[in-house]
Amino acid sequence: MDQRLSFVTLAVRDVAASRRFYVDGLGWRPEFEAPGVVMIGVGEHVLLSLWDETEFAEEVGPVRRGAGVAPVTLAHNVATREEVDDVLETARRAGADPVSVAVEREWGGYSGYFADPDGYRWEIAWNPGPIAERVIPAG
Structure with missing residues (x-):
């Protein structure tokens, strides 16, 4: 595989x-x-x-819903801290639940979260170093 x-x-x-x-x-x-x-x-x-x-x-089979959030997040990484705030604002204007504002993280990056209409959590992140090079398209 x-x-x-x-x-x-x-x-x-x-x-x-x-x-x-x-x-x-x-x-x-x-x-x-x-x-x-x-x-x-x-x-x-x-x-x-x-x-x-x-x-x-x-x-696929029965869907389970209940208290808490689904144990999965989706992430969208961007090239700058400012883009994190811009994307979170775009999501808020689109109707997203603003789960958390962006903050500096212990791992060295900057990120915040929003929820889509079904509550799925999206992390919007700026991640310094080699991970950013791996996940952000060149452009």
């Missing part, structure tokens, strides 16, 4: 609301849409799939 990730799939309660958040609010472009699913390119060979929770459960 190749060491790579092709899809990140999020089971969402309302595909239209998630589409509005990611596409209209954050300005991302869908690559594929069908009833019950929106797929958005998030990397050279990676798609974010926003899949209707009921259809997800029919194929």
Whole structure:
């Protein structure tokens, strides 16, 4: 098996609301849409799939929801501290729950979090050093 990730799939309660958040609010472009699913390119060979929770459960299995947050985060790294604040503000304007403002982290970076319409946590981070070189596209 190749060491790579092709899809990140999020089971969402309302595909239209998630589409509005990611596409209209954050300005991302869908690559594929069908009833019950929106797929958005998030990397050279990676798609974010926003899949209707009921259809997800029919194929994958029962979805568990309860107190707390899902034990997963999604991260979007940027090249500067200022971009962290800009992206968090864009997400807030798009309707995101501002989970935490950006702060200096013990690991040497600067990051904050927001939640999408289904509560999935996104970390927006500036990460100094070799990790930044690995995860931020050259441009």
